[in-house]
Amino acid sequence: MNNLALEAILNEFLKPNLIKDYCPNGLQVEGKPEIKKIVTGVTASQALVDAAIEQGADAVLVHHGYFWRGEPEPIRGMKYRRIKALVENGINLYAYHLPLDVHPDVGNNAQLARLLGIDECGGLEDGNPRSVAVWGELPEPLSASEFASLLEKKLGRRPLFIDGGQKGQIKRVGWCTGGGQDYIDLAASKGMDAFVSGEVSERTTFSAREQGLHYFGAGHHATERYGIKALGEWLSEHHQMDVTFIDIYNPV
Template identity: 55%
Template sequence: MATRNEILQQLNQWLTPDDFQDYCPNGLQVEGRSEIRRIVTGVTASQALLDQAVADGADMVLVHHGYFWKGEPQPVTGMKRNRLKTLLDNDLNLVAFHLPLDDHPEYGNNRQLADVLGIQNPRPLAGLLWQGELGEPMSAQEFVAHISERLHRPSLHVGDGPDKIRRVAWCTGAAQGYIDKAVAAGLDAYISGEISEPTTHTARECGIHYFASGHHATERYGVQALGRALAEKFGVEHRFIDCDNPV
């Protein structure tokens, strides 16, 4: 067992949220009970995740996508009211880390995705963008099949790059706009979660392969690594709940 404050202090020490200009508050977003025995992690603090966390007897929900985003409507009505009511009625803590979790060199989404995909020598390229190499060069068809198999969902391939892919860049989530930086670095392929209409033309006209592999699917792994680290550090129980999302 640990206290909420002990866990928050450790998370802040690991993730250094003050170093980031983010679109949402990082750290504790909704306060619950002070003693923590069981932590549930998930990608997004959806109603489905909260309901499963309550059923699981969790004391804390730790996610990548929490609440109170810049520009969202402020009134506590509808979906927002229902989610907050679930947390408050069940004395359940909600903790969220967005960009700090993308960027972390050990627990971060980008670092963890490299491990899942078997990308070697993963390292930052520019800002949140990372780069690395494949152990063996693959064709675009081979690589899209590899990504799809590892992430358990179909990955979309567009673009006209080299016959064999060796050097790749990636950034999880909605980071399709970083493809320009991958092009500028002369890499063979770029991987992210989502795709926009202009991304296809960039990939085709700039000679790079692009793989849209799912916002949710590419960001499942950082929060799991963080939950495992907390369980090891504090002896609390940890369970990752994957609420399916096709996007």
């Protein structure tokens, strides 16, 4: 498939034009025009780029790419080495950030809900059909320890738990994968019993305790492995692309 045709397919499916983001979405580094093999991963680290070269990939498709708002603009050091490796090997780099978080099928939020068995009910942001933070309900109420165990079993890591002082069980859950910890206040205002995100900030502790909801920090990488993997599987199924997901370990 032509590299620009692949970008058009991904843009049509993920609709990045409908959401304001912190980085460019789509083809970030242009490589060879013909794509036969794609490697997917969470972040376009040097380790993932090296793995793609070893696999003989023509393209790398990630959730976290390059050229973030506010980062230094010169292409030097770590950024230079990564881009140099892509260019020298003719590898195209595609990245989709918030459009992948919010997609109703392959998105990180949707995939996490399926993994945990949560019935997704809607967005936490009123009037926003592409809300970055969402909420849903567990089929059966769980205690905080039972919900922590569920997260550990499904994600392969023990979550950070901040006790909100509730006496009841968890039924209504709000979540935002990755660095979505500051949506905890919105979740509290919507009457959630618990909130899950990938990262945690110092202020998150007091928001949870003072607003009476449990908080679970489940890991940025751990909560965002599943969207990019699902996107690759969609490309394989619907467009007959050769796609390999490579999970570069990240404890954060």
